[in-house]
Amino acid sequence: MGVRGDRLLSLVLLLQARPSAAAPELAERLGVSVRTVLRDVEALSGAGIPVYTERGRGGGIRLLDTYRTGLAHLSHAEGAGLAVGQSRLAGDLGLGDALDTALEKLTGAGGRALRGGLAEGRSHVLVDVDPWMRSGEPVPHLPAIHEGLLRGRRLRLVYRDSRDERETRTVDPAGLVAKAGIWYLVTAEPALLRVARVEACEALPDRAARPPGFDLAEAWAALREGVESRPRQLSVTVRVQPAAAAMARRLLARHLRGPAAGTDRWELAFNGVAHAVGSLIGLGPRVEVLDPAPVRAAMREAALAVAALYQAGENG
Structure with a gap:
């Protein structure tokens, strides 16, 4: 099918997906x-396809609802968008428009019943992939990583690790995983890299060495288990305001070493000082670090830095 044939079929499918559409919108x-x-x-x-135009207010280009092509005719990008499914995650990959178009084509091919079911489902069910108290991380290099992954290319990354140290890594990408709104790159070793920490990405001409029979779900399960079972070495004692106990327990559940019932002093565990500060600073005065001294000092420095930022704004 030529370029015009593809466009004509896409036009029919777009018209099937909606009762009426204006020519500028279709263009x-x-x-x-x-x-x-x-x-x-x-x-x-x-060619005998029952498409017609209606003039005047509320008019547009219409297709008889009884007409069906029986084909969705999805592009490669639209298929990739459907594989992701969730609109925010597809947008991170640069596939947001492709997902919307794929859904329109499928809806058009399915007719009025599917169109009504999709509209009803969207009005009753919302999938929010971001965790509480936090929005998704910026991942500007995710589309480039995804493209390199699909093309089977090795990637040269500038990566900032959890200790804020930068290094250049050459990796064989094996898959991408979105966990609670956070994107991770699974490499063939296998290893896990947080995509938000990638500061530069270059696809190399070399083919990536993806192991034969590699199963992304199995690799992710093993890597996740390793992360979840990793011992946390730093113990931190905090005082929690009683009014904030329920919220703090929900947000800090993975770090708890079991606060005694009826006490405002909790024992928490973290991977290091930076991990502790990053997890606690957002709770503000609701949670006070009592011990150890390095964490308390780091919390004080972080709070002063935030205060200085806003003080400078007031003075400006």
Whole structure:
């Protein structure tokens, strides 16, 4: 099928996905001019497809609802968008528009019943992939990593680790995982890299060495188990405001070493000072670090830095 044939079929499927659409809207979705859309409508009508235009307010280009092509005719990018499924995550990968178009095409091919079911489902169920008290991390290099992964290329990354040290790594990408709104790159070793910590990405001409029979779900399960079972070496004692106990318990559940019932002093465990500060600073005065001294001092420095930032804004 040629370029125009692809476009004509896409036009039919877009019209099936909605009762009526304006020519400028269709032109934008198809990446052509309004005049081209109108010519395509004439061509479809001449070929016996029941498409017509309605003038006046509320008018547009319409297709008889009883007409079905029986095909979704999805592009490679649209298929990749469907594999991700969730709109925010597809947007991170640069596939947000492709996912929307794929859903429109599938809805069009399914007809009125599928269109109604999709609309009803969207009005009753919302999937929010971000954890409480935190939005998704910026991942500007995720589309490049995803593209290199799909092309089977080795990647040269500038990576900032959890100790804030930068290094250049050459990796064989094996898969991407989104966990609670956080993206991770699984490498062939296997190893786990947090995509938000990637500061530069270059796809190399070398082929990535993805192991034969590699199973991303199995690799992720093993890596996740290693992270979850990793012993936390730093013990931190905090005082929790009684009014904030329920919220703090929910946010710090993974770090708890079991606060005694009826006490405001909790024992927590972290991987290091930076990990502790990053986990506790957002709770503000609701949680006070009592011990050890290095964590208390680091919390004080972080709080002063935030206060100085806003003080400078007031003075400016």
